[in-house]
Amino acid sequence: MDSLFLPLMHSPMLVDLAQVMAPPSAAHWLGTDDLGRDVLARLRVGLYHSLTVGSGVLLLTASLGIPLGLWAGWFGGAVDWVVGKLADVVLSFPGILLALALAALLGARLENVILALGLLGWVGFFRLTRVQVMHIRRAPYLAAAELAGVPVLRLWRLHILPNCLGPLRVEALLVVAGSMVAEAGLSFLGLGIPAPEPSLGGMLRDGMREVLTAPLLVVAPGVLLICLSVGVNMLAQRRLPLSARMRVGL
Amino acid sequence: MRIVRMYAFIAPMNAKMPLFILTRLAAMVPTAVLVLALVGALIHTIPGDPVDSLLGEHAALADRDALRTALGLDRPVALQIYDFAAGALQGDWGQSLANAKPVLGLIAERLPATGWLAAAAMGVALTLGTLMGIAGALAARPVRASLDLVTLAVMATPSFVLGPLLIASVAVGLNLLPVSGMQGPESIILPALTLGAGLAAVIARFLTESLNRAMAADHVRTAVAKGAPMRRVLWRHAMPVALLPVVQIVFLQLGMVLTGAVLTEAVFGWPGLGNLLLDALHGRDYPLMQGCLLLISLVYMLCVLLSDVVVAWLDPRVGA
Numbered sequence: 001m002d003s004l005f006l007p008l009m010h011s012p013m014l015v016d017l018a019q020v021m022a023p024p025s026a027a028h029w030l031g032t033d034d035l036g037r038d039v040l041a042r043l044r045v046g047l048y049h050s051l052t053v054g055s056g057v058l059l060l061t062a063s064l065g066i067p068l069g070l071w072a073g074w075f076g077g078a079v080d081w082v083v084g085k086l087a088d089v090v091l092s093f094p095g096i097l098l099a100l101a102l103a104a105l106l107g108a109r110l111e112n113v114i115l116a117l118g119l120l121g122w123v124g125f126f127r128l129t130r131v132q133v134m135h136i137r138r139a140p141y142l143a144a145a146e147l148a149g150v151p152v153l154r155l156w157r158l159h160i161l162p163n164c165l166g167p168l169r170v171e172a173l174l175v176v177a178g179s180m181v182a183e184a185g186l187s188f189l190g191l192g193i194p195a196p197e198p199s200l201g202g203m204l205r206d207g208m209r210e211v212l213t214a215p216l217l218v219v220a221p222g223v224l225l226i227c228l229s230v231g232v233n234m235l236a237q238r239r240l241p242l243s244a245r246m247r248v249g250l
Numbered sequence: 251m252r253i254v255r256m257y258a259f260i261a262p263m264n265a266k267m268p269l270f271i272l273t274r275l276a277a278m279v280p281t282a283v284l285v286l287a288l289v290g291a292l293i294h295t296i297p298g299d300p301v302d303s304l305l306g307e308h309a310a311l312a313d314r315d316a317l318r319t320a321l322g323l324d325r326p327v328a329l330q331i332y333d334f335a336a337g338a339l340q341g342d343w344g345q346s347l348a349n350a351k352p353v354l355g356l357i358a359e360r361l362p363a364t365g366w367l368a369a370a371a372m373g374v375a376l377t378l379g380t381l382m383g384i385a386g387a388l389a390a391r392p393v394r395a396s397l398d399l400v401t402l403a404v405m406a407t408p409s410f411v412l413g414p415l416l417i418a419s420v421a422v423g424l425n426l427l428p429v430s431g432m433q434g435p436e437s438i439i440l441p442a443l444t445l446g447a448g449l450a451a452v453i454a455r456f457l458t459e460s461l462n463r464a465m466a467a468d469h470v471r472t473a474v475a476k477g478a479p480m481r482r483v484l485w486r487h488a489m490p491v492a493l494l495p496v497v498q499i500v501f502l503q504l505g506m507v508l509t510g511a512v513l514t515e516a517v518f519g520w521p522g523l524g525n526l527l528l529d530a531l532h533g534r535d536y537p538l539m540q541g542c543l544l545l546i547s548l549v550y551m552l553c554v555l556l557s558d559v560v561v562a563w564l565d566p567r568v569g570a
Contacts, residue, residue, distance in 0.1 A: 085280075085284075088281060089281055089284045089285060089288065092281050092285065092547075092550070092551050092554065093285055093288070093547050093550070094505060094506070094508070094509040094546060094547060094550045095509075096509055096512075097509055097512065097527075097543060097546055097547070098543075100512070100527075100531065101531065101539065101543055104531040104532075104539075177406075181408050184408065184410070184411075185408060185410055185513055188410045188513070188516070189513070189516055189528060190532070191531065201410065204410060204411065204414060207414065208414050208417075208517075211414060211417055211418050215418040218414040218415065218418055219415065219418065222411040222414060222415055225408070225411055226403065226406060226407050226411060229406040229407070229408070230402065230403055230406040233402065233405070233406050234402070237402070
């Protein structure tokens, strides 16, 4: 029973020069790369890094964008104006380029990828929350609750946030899909997750060198990345109009 | 241009148009200034000293100071940002640290390659996108269903995945086209396809959706009832309405094509602006980096402006 799952347990970093560019076999289900490392194991860890970036960016953008959007939508005023202008600037800048520059200047590390993508991605959450708050606020039951003296934070928690959840959930899926693809792009360019550590983008770049002899090294991470992106997009697609779907991808 | 002819009867350039363009341009100024400041501030807001990365951490103090003075890094940050912005406005974009050539000249050298790539990609996107979009609305059900799946998959496939896959299948597998570089006109085919595919899918999906809506509209039903031939109903009655949102998307995506070009150029070793920027990023060539970022973001903003103007021109309901 143990030997059945042994091929899943390879180390992603173990260099085995006797096994360089081995084709798929019982021991290495997807073969090995140009340093004899097990491709399946590297895919597994690369996928883990992708999901880490996706959830990290989601956490960062949501915790920046939603509170700011709540504040701006509810109180308006200077905060609304300043943050709104900031959001306009971020949006009028081609996002992936700024992420490229930030990641390059901060240095290629997983944390910096999350930081760079997070600093750009909060705009979606901010604008969405702000519009929702301004819309929901007009409902009579909110006026009633306000007049009854319900504290603001309680109002937000009980009445505003639950009603914003639908669109925010879709935005969350789009952020996760977009940031996983963006991370792969950065890593492909050598500006994301640094080299010996496996990442889908890095594997694609390394595979490009061997595309003549071992196309699987390109196909395997490529297909996995497409599946990830299509899967999350399809989840999101069920819930929103086409125009809002545009910001996914590179 | 077919579109222009189709709209000629509803959208003569009206008298308010120049004013509209001017106000939009004026509205762009504060954003442009902020972008300028942001790009200028990039170096200074990031922890770590550019001199460290240029000379290494063990360089002699005198060398470090010399370089610091040469780069103007010993002056107040606000002044440096101001100098950068003022210089940029006067056409002095600084010199590359790598080879001391003017940044603007280096950019001008690479611009045509990127321009050709973007134009070819737009051609691919418009042709494939329109065909698939019409088929998606009017073809038989199985065709529509499979197109839906194909366009979704293509939209979700980033260029750095599609590019290598195309290289593996077409250039290597079928031995048809060059793998990379820019030799001969046929070498643009794969990069253009890679860059244009995503936009083609977007255009197709938008066109399908808006064509479906247009075909259900009253004026189209009237045209059908009057016995107009299908070809005429489609091109004369449904298409002009259906294309409006698509036109806007195309112009909005123009900027995305430009950014996407960075990755596509990296995949195919295309000697354009994208590879110049990547060289600058990897070599920590700050002036060159700033110049590339500034140019790309300005063009991007102009594309967004262009999309507003074109839509206002084509659609009398927007009210320019």
